[in-house]
Amino acid sequence: MRAKIMPALLGAAMLIATSAQAAATPEDKAAAALLAGPKFAKAQASLKGDYERIIQDIITLTEIEAPPFKETARGKAYMAMLKAEGLTDVEMDEVGNVMGLRKGTGGGPLIVVTAHLDTVFPEGTNVKVRREGNGLYAPGIGDDTSSLPVQLAFIRAMNRAGYTTKADILFMGNVGEEGPGDLRGTRYLFSKGKYKDRIKSFISFEPGQPGRITNAGTGSRRYKVTFNGPGGHSMGDFGIVSPAFAMGNAIVAFGKLKAPAEPKTVYNVGIVEGGTSVNSIPFSTAMTIDMRSNGKAELDAEEKAFLSLLPGAVAEENAARSTAKGKISYEAKLVGDRPVGSTPMDARIIKVAGAVARASGFDPKYGAGSTDSNIPMSLGIEAVTLASGFETFRAHSLEEGMKMNSPEDLRNMGVGLATVLALAEAR
């Protein structure tokens, strides 16, 4: 998950359902009816009875490393869990997504409900979970490992409550959501996956504030720009061009770009690297940069501006020092490309998610993020990213963690479950 979402600090007042006063639309009425029904009470009781099991599954999965491109071990473990819940057609696809079907009553659409398997942490990171008071700490535990067992609890709750749905629901743990993964799991699902032509709606679960509905996908373009030159000896070859100076020119020029505030558009030099020793003129330096925007035109314009400044930065260095041993050249490699997209406010998934949030006592907050939902959004398939339940913190840092506050957690999970049920036309 790439959009910063503050942990919910819920007052007791918010725990009072306000469904009655907001029940204005057909979706609001349906949501209120669903939440008030006897089956949903059973489903909530199932979640409550499963609380310790959910925590245990989070610990189990967190302690199976899942670095970018290396999610297989965790994927296999999660696939076994999906199978144990009685799903059919359980499988791992070519890129490592794991999934299984909870079949509907027939003739309905296919809905994907997913959380991502991968974390940002490299192989060898200590992922042993530490418990301290009501906190659990380990890299990746919140984003997005905590969402995976919640999905399993949804399946059990649906089964125990005796829900049938019109839609087929594909429960999934997908690969490649984080940085370098570049949404490759969802990309595959929608471009080559066997269900690609059947998916009507898409929900991805991530940690987040209850009531948050991510209905827009921030687009991003990421480049690794490598500057190459002849390299040489700092004393003997002094005076020849250096990729370090060319990169310096590019960084300074990049830092002067003006980015529109609305739609929000940003840029960043994330990583700089290069050179072999203090007394060698580098033969290569590189920078990895990020550009993002909530507007497609603005992202395209920013990308164009960035790519246009590179030749000048390099030419300036080639003019400033000797090119007798070779010139500076550069290569800009696209290393990330997340499409801009959004789900319109009148899409059914938005109306249903908003109605369930309101019926559960939350004021829906719509916003943009950079998640697996970007892919279906960019393809015109309705999609949202919703909060899975737990309060988490310090995502992407070694101090990542989550809180165990069972009443709030269970209430938040109930919102997610109800949204899935409403969307799938459960009975």
Next chain:
Amino acid sequence: MRAKIMPALLGAAMLIATSAQAAATPEDKAAAALLAGPKFAKAQASLKGDYERIIQDIITLTEIEAPPFKETARGKAYMAMLKAEGLTDVEMDEVGNVMGLRKGTGGGPLIVVTAHLDTVFPEGTNVKVRREGNGLYAPGIGDDTSSLPVQLAFIRAMNRAGYTTKADILFMGNVGEEGPGDLRGTRYLFSKGKYKDRIKSFISFEPGQPGRITNAGTGSRRYKVTFNGPGGHSMGDFGIVSPAFAMGNAIVAFGKLKAPAEPKTVYNVGIVEGGTSVNSIPFSTAMTIDMRSNGKAELDAEEKAFLSLLPGAVAEENAARSTAKGKISYEAKLVGDRPVGSTPMDARIIKVAGAVARASGFDPKYGAGSTDSNIPMSLGIEAVTLASGFETFRAHSLEEGMKMNSPEDLRNMGVGLATVLALAEAR
């Protein structure tokens, strides 16, 4: 070796010894006598017979990685080779220098003859030697790996020719000559090593032009400058200051410094690093830079100019973006400090080296470098850095290589060997 030395292109005319006409000093006469003696002919024959073995040893040692601070594996291999030549007191000292004594006839001084074990290349660099025509290619093969087996060939030549010397000769492979090593091997030898109070003369062998006598030590100051800032999320925190942009400003300003041509003064950005992920504003970036001069005053002035540009580079970034979450600060840490030094022209080692060069048909070229000799020079102990024999090229680059031109190579090696013999008062 830090001074670039052009490979010799020797015309046939230069192959005619001109010792007779130049035999003006006692050292010239002694050199001419030594080169004309029957033992030296045997020594040269030994070098010639060893040529293929020298090449093989160069390949063997080159293919044992020796990154800065990680010379142990190569050091052990070279120590075994020193032992195999029959040296006594063969050992590895506390910092990793390996050495052995060829004892003199008694009552003589101690002379150190050394080449350095370390290369500039980091662990994991492909050091497999590639042969192409009469060229051998691999990172580090020239500087200074090619010198190590030449020293072994010297010992064998002395033994086979039946030379005894008045001086004890300590043959050595030393650590830490390159960049970050900051001459730590020689520093240790002269400050804590067991022979520290006995060393009268010091010769270090490096690749170089025959006739080249490095009798002055280029001084250097090296800094690792770290730029620190609040860091944050590339989207959520866009607009805050970034250490990457501050470093960009510093690199560009550094690249605009004017350095005097005489005494030669240079600067270099050797390594840039920083950032954790493409979508995080770095909390830290760093650059490691090199400044050198053959003049103490010029080096001091350059250092002052460099340190003076840093506050401006940081202030520019603090003015360009928001400091609401914290300002950019920087720390400039001195990571290398090589003393400027020289061996006076009337020192015996200079007179002997010059005489042998002349007697061998070369016009001695005196000059400055930044080598292990800087340390004894700065302590007032006579020292030179001499060419070990092979023509090498592209030192410190991944295209580093050496030529195999056996007549020239053997002649050049003979100059080094004769210098050692003359200095050690061989009979």
